[in-house]
Amino acid sequence: MADFKLPPxxxxxxxxxxxxxxxxxxxxxxxxxxxSYLPIILTRLKAGQDFEKIARDIATHAGVQPDQVAKxxxxxxxxxxxx
Numbered sequence: 056m057a058d059f060k061l062p063p064x065x066x067x068x069x070x071x072x073x074x075x076x077x078x079x080x081x082x083x084x085x086x087x088x089x090x091s092y093l094p095i096i097l098t099r100l101k102a103g104q105d106f107e108k109i110a111r112d113i114a115t116h117a118g119v120q121p122d123q124v125a126k127x128x129x130x131x132x133x134x135x136x137x138x
Contacts, residue, residue, distance in 0.1 A: 081123060081126050081127060085119050085123050088117045089119060093131065107121070109124075
């Protein structure tokens with residue numbers, strides 16, 4: 056999974072709206088809601104699709120916020136890179 060490097064979520068610059076609002080830390084229930092979508096997420100990333108659009112699409116299906124999808128994917132990448 057080291058092939059999928061994503062930048063960390065950044066705070067918005069003054070005067071700009073953030074791409075994703077921060078809805079807090081991931082919980083076990085949020086992870087369970089998103090984890091079944093991981094193959095779809097990785098396939099779409101590998102195909103070069105926009106990560107923001109992927110996160111928004113998956114969030115709609117999983118019943119979570121887009122930033123939670125982004126945090127989950129970043130956690131998976133971090134875990135994969137350290138393994």
